[in-house]
Amino acid sequence: MEIDLKRVKPYGDALNDGAVQLSFTLPVPSDERAEEAAKQLARKMGFRDVGVAHRNDLGDGFTFFVVYGRTSHVVNVADIEVPKVETPRYSYYEVNERIEKIFGRKLVVVGACTGSDAHTVGIDAIMNMKGYNQHYGLERYPWVEATNLGSQVPNEDLLRYAIDHEADAVLVSQVVTAKDSHIHTLTEFIELAESFGVRDRMTLVVGGPRINHRLAVELGFDAGFGPGTYAEHVASFILEDQRKRLGMG
């Protein structure tokens, strides 16, 4: 089976069959016309062999559809470049060892879940003693001085705290993404960091379930981490980033 990475299509049960499942609701009463509308919509999206597998009356003039079709679109996977966190991933022990060796002092890390976002579990997973899934959090690292300011922390408070405590890195968590609230909060954070003149000194990291490295970099952070992150991933990045910044080791 030869896959042409320049023209990749979805795979149902044969290469390039383009099979895709969709479900959506149309604000029209459930009848054959609605079904035809669902098909036409799918065709507009570029689907062939469109089948309405299921139609259900949601009441009040709304209809829910399950649709299968074959897309005619292809995607060029060969040319996709995704920015990735390039630093190696050290273990808990390696991280501590390297900090000791390279910096000879504890790295200071401050974190919070910012803006109106009240979700602490993510940032706690990275920072608190206990950590997450049997991976210790930063507070447990002998060579990291970690402070977790909690949730709903205004950007300004977080940055001031970081400056006051001469932080090497600031960790920002954003979980709520509705109405792009994370974008607003994160953009404001970077603007503030620049106006406080710490943008070039501190390692600025953002994480959350809908965060990825690409988005983080676009917003002006040094790195972004998504679901499944553990403290050692972040710590590895911070120490390497600081090493480069300070031209050390």
Added chain:
Amino acid sequence: MEIDLKRVKPYGDALNDGAVQLSFTLPVPSDERAEEAAKQLARKMGFRDVGVAHRNDLGDGFTFFVVYGRTSHVVNVADIEVPKVETPRYSYYEVNERIEKIFGRKLVVVGACTGSDAHTVGIDAIMNMKGYNQHYGLERYPWVEATNLGSQVPNEDLLRYAIDHEADAVLVSQVVTAKDSHIHTLTEFIELAESFGVRDRMTLVVGGPRINHRLAVELGFDAGFGPGTYAEHVASFILEDQRKRLGMG
């Protein structure tokens, strides 16, 4: 809430938000590049605000995605014309009463599941005594003489039987649709019916889970019936169709 039927969009939780759920598999290994590929594909389909809600490694270089996005396509529902079976739907009693009154004789109906299709449950539901969901089948109708030839019946056998027994209507069931096998079987059926010269005399009806009236008419049938059909629906159609054909009542 005013819905513009000329520009209908999917409804997630607000009018015209265009929200659609998709799932599909790409033949690329599960990583950030694959995720970006999934997003690009969705964008090509015309989605905005594309989010990969979930990505799962299927092994062997395949990745499964659950994606949400907002489509930019609209569909003009106002102008959709769906051909419908226009005859009224009589009850079991009404059907028999009308046949007696209009024709004064039993209508002869022959049915089968044709070609290589071996699914009998659908045609049985329409024809056999017992019927379906407490709706009697045609065999139970005192004013219908119904014969169910079973499944995997060649088109020719079915038509010859119908001609030999002077059938008023022929019922064809098609359940398997893979590789368009139903289209082939049904097209052949109509061609044969024409060559036998019975196309204009007999009421030709097709049914099955993926059949609808529009498709049936396109293929040259008089009517098509989908899921949820009961015997009385078909009987109503047959008697009205025959009445018109014979210029009666």
Added chain:
Amino acid sequence: MSQLQLDREKISEARAVAKRIADDVQAYINRHTTVTIERTTLRLLGVRGVNDEMEPLPNVVADRLHGRLGDGLSLPFLTAAARTGLDAVSLSRAVDEGAIDLTGMEPVEPGRIHDTAERMLRPQLERIREMRRIREERIAAEPPHGRPLLYVIVATGNIHEDVLQARRAARQGADIIAVIRATAQSLLDYVPYGHTTEGFGGTYATQENFELMRAALDDVGEELGRYIRLVNYASGLCMPEISAMGALERLDMMLNDSMYGILFRDINMYRTFCDQHFSRMVNAFAGISINTGEDNYLTTSDAVEAADTVLASDLINEQFALNSGLTPKMLCLGHAYEIKPEIENSFLLELAMAALLREVFPEHPLKYMPPTKHMTGDIFRTFLVNGLFNLVGQWTGQGVQLLGMLTEAIHTPFLQDRYLAIRNAELVMNAVKSIGSEMIFRPGGLVQTRAQTVLDRTLALLRRVEENGLMDSIAAGVFAEVKRAKNGGKGLSGVAAKTDAYYNPVLDVFARELDAVVE
């Protein structure tokens, strides 16, 4: 049932300890009032509406009496009313405009104050009684559901859109509609006014929004021949005010917890304890059931490890509720299906917990929350786990099943998500309808042992809490692994010790009509 072979002694003992824990705090509560308790009193006296700056009139009046909280705000207000003869709203407006200075009124004799209070309270109290009567009548007329009530949320931010969503959900089979509040409304020390169309993460709880939604649900309920219950949040800095609004507009149920605000909204604990008591008395008076928030603990703590914190908190919540005159039948105590589904026998552990709560709280409806924490964007997995959750709900006879959404980890529910959730629950609950009475847990088996262990640990935990006192225990992070300082958090400035002059006519009513602790 006593399916779990629990030691009844331990249950009684746990309840007794919880009572002592609550009563210890109750002593504090009895001696204090808060700004929102007083504003609630003003609302029940008839104050409603906002001034030109959209400031609610109850807040306006309270602000003018700043510093006098410990006396209660009723006396100066009623004095002015008696003197001026103005109705509550006109009087408040006059206060707002500066035409009347509440602090400078000549006292009137107590008899007149009481008469004025009675006269001013009457329309509101009558309305609440009438609402209660209607609710009881309609619920009595309903055929039995034979399964947990299906509870779904709407959360568009726009009340008009919410109304549409709620009607559709009802038509699709929902029994209970909760309107999620706008994020951070809980931290406002006032209740917004009017029909609101912009709310982030939810829709503002306002009396006007309540009214609109109530009418819509009565409408669709009539069409469907069912009574559709309406829920909101008597939670945050305005617990009792929202209860009062809900009482007036016939809400049926309130999210209303004695500790949630402390733990999850960082509201000061003195404030919260006082507020919850008064708000629950309002609920008790109005016949509004309450839902407690223990499910939230399992989003920050591990559900296997921290099961005892849930049960312990449920028992404490129960005692506070009883102190407010609520009856067991009105207590939808919270818990949740939050064990990681991939854990071996996770279903049986959940079953044990749900059955345990059922046995410890035999008359209580119980509020069962769906899996959330371990849900991912894999909508198929989430849908499936929601099915297991629905199965346990039916099996153990939960009163209120808060339906899980297949898009839990993705977005606030779409119309279709809610629809699928209701179908899931209906299908599963009907398919396993009688399973609760059909199955016997193996004596000494995993389910029984787990339930017994959780009960033992709960008792031990309660004893530790009793020893340290509830407030210090919260400060130490016993619940939800969240630590809250006694004097920290929002809203402490709105608490005042009652003076000897303290007067509150609503408390008099409650003292007369409720089986509550009123001092």
Added chain:
Amino acid sequence: MSQLQLDREKISEARAVAKRIADDVQAYINRHTTVTIERTTLRLLGVRGVNDEMEPLPNVVADRLHGRLGDGLSLPFLTAAARTGLDAVSLSRAVDEGAIDLTGMEPVEPGRIHDTAERMLRPQLERIREMRRIREERIAAEPPHGRPLLYVIVATGNIHEDVLQARRAARQGADIIAVIRATAQSLLDYVPYGHTTEGFGGTYATQENFELMRAALDDVGEELGRYIRLVNYASGLCMPEISAMGALERLDMMLNDSMYGILFRDINMYRTFCDQHFSRMVNAFAGISINTGEDNYLTTSDAVEAADTVLASDLINEQFALNSGLTPKMLCLGHAYEIKPEIENSFLLELAMAALLREVFPEHPLKYMPPTKHMTGDIFRTFLVNGLFNLVGQWTGQGVQLLGMLTEAIHTPFLQDRYLAIRNAELVMNAVKSIGSEMIFRPGGLVQTRAQTVLDRTLALLRRVEENGLMDSIAAGVFAEVKRAKNGGKGLSGVAAKTDAYYNPVLDVFARELDAVVE
């Protein structure tokens, strides 16, 4: 367990009646042979491959001996082999080319015939024994699964694509891979040859395809440290030939039913009864388990009403299988989760049926089929009901769980459908892992009563079948509501009464080595 409080007497009685029913037919079987039985014998003697017209050589040889079926084809074939010294394939080719006329050979003395037979059979029989040894070794080395084996199908029509799909399914967690056959292969009176890449609805069962798939699964199994079982269909007009091919290529399991072909493929019943016996002896010899097809009854009959037909047929299938030397541990008797899920307590009815089969067939692995008939294009509902099905499978300790696909009513499974099905099963079965030993059915409750009722009805049904005889019962439409005339259907011309001269060296082997009825 005896959880259901079944009357053991009734079970024994039902089994005894089923035995008499089967033995009655067995008398007919013993006196007849069929063209595919003889072709199977040729295959075991070493005949393989096709001629220039792609006709399989076993068919070529059989055609040349047309009319002499009752004698068996072995004698003329072995006579020619002994006379010419040719190996089986060369001899068959010579027959095909007309160079040798099998009908005109001088007889040789019986001793030489037997020696020739032994010599020619040896490589095939040795290979089969070796395959059996390998299978047993690998299975013995596996850690226990602790849940039903997960069975999925592949059905692309192209063996090379099937191989890829199968490997992926194994990696995703499947224990058993079945390659669905091309539609209507069952009606071919020959087995196609070679690697096939075009099949409608499935892939042709050919020995070459078997070999390719076996190698692929051994490969991926080694990588995964698990033994991946391979399944095909010894069903249709070539039941025993496919068994023989499977025996040679180490298939582990065969769909193989004593009546399915009659009922669902309109194959003549005399033909089918003879074929099933011989094919099952091949399976017994090779250590291949069989799956029976009672699940199919519930696609045409109602699952609540017709539960007795399933159990009755399982008992009959069991007796035929025992007559062929199969042991209970090799019998994956079929049943299915086909009650309309919307029926009240449908889950409990399914549980009762699955538990009933478990108790009636304590050593048998049982093959549990997923919901299909009442599934619609609502993939979410189907996924959920599959979860309930998986729950019952784990609860009642089914041996083989044929995983339901969320797209059941839509298309043959996509890669992702299979993946989701496996995740569903793994999640549910692990979450409820010990539920079977944790739960006791309430004495006299719905589950017990349902199971007892089905058992009673089964016994009554079997008695009726005994009275009328199995063949006439089938003719009357007792199973699956399908009526088949004794002399109707395909393949009757391929049946012959054994003459006194009948000789079959493979039967001799079976008589020696199997605990089967061989006459």
